[in-house]
Amino acid sequence: MIKKYLQRFPHAFRGLWHATTTDFGFRTQLYLGVVIAILIKVFFEGLTETEWLFVALSYTLIFITELQNSALESALDQVHPELHEHIKYSKDMAAAAVLIAGLFTNSSSGNLL
Numbered sequence: 001m002i003k004k005y006l007q008r009f010p011h012a013f014r015g016l017w018h019a020t021t022t023d024f025g026f027r028t029q030l031y032l033g034v035v036i037a038i039l040i041k042v043f044f045e046g047l048t049e050t051e052w053l054f055v056a057l058s059y060t061l062i063f064i065t066e067l068q069n070s071a072l073e074s075a076l077d078q079v080h081p082e083l084h085e086h087i088k089y090s091k092d093m094a095a096a097a098v099l100i101a102g103l104f105t106n107s108s109s110g111n112l113l
Helices: 002-006 008-021 024-042 049-079 085-113
Strands: none
Touching: 008 024, 008 049, 024 049, 024 085, 049 085
16 A cells, blocks of 8 residues: 555656746746745844744745646646636636735735744
C-alpha cells in the first residue's frame, strides 16, 4: 500500500515542473514570491517565526490557487476549444480565486509589516 502511495509522487513533481517551466502565471507568482521574501528579509528583519510562517502559508495559498487555475484552464481549452459563455465564467471564477488569495496575502503581509 505504501509503495502504491509513493508511486504517485512523480506525477505531482512532473506537474510542478511543467507549471514552473511552461506556465507564465505560476512562474510569475513564484518569482514574485521569492523577490518579496528577500525584500521582507532585508528590510524587515524583526519578523518572528510565526509571522514568517504566516507569510509562507499565504504565498503557498497563491501557488495552490494558481496551479488549480492553470490546470482548469488547460483542461477546459482541450475539452471545449471554441468560445463559450459558461466556459468563460468557469475560467473567470478560477482566476478570481487567485485574485482573492493575492488580496489575502497582501492584506496579511501589510498587517505584519
